[in-house]
Amino acid sequence: MSFTNHLETEILDHVFGGAAYTAPSNVYLGLYTATPNDAGGGTELSGSAYARQAMAMSVSGNTATNSAAEEFATATGSWGTITHVGVFDAASSGNLMAYGALSASKAIATGDVFRIPAGDLDITLD
16 A cells, blocks of 8 residues: 555654644544545545545554445445445545555445455555
């Protein structure tokens, strides 16, 4: 996953500029049908029972991993083809902090459930 300009600036200001950074109390997983980028952008899903999901993460070494399965509500309409995920600092609005492409895109139709198993979402710094 890539960090957005927002998070890169927060980290640089905190580490090298001495500015305080308060980590969000929760992070949320969002789904995209069009590619986000360092400035945000992309097309996040909306409607048809879609909502960002609060995510539990664990950190080991230089990698943060989802420590529990991330399961979205049953789609009440077509969500289209999910191509990317994003990690946000709020359940709605807020700031996109990191994003990445799925290893395989997934079309979500009415009645489908999108799920990422525990340990399958990694954010790595190197």
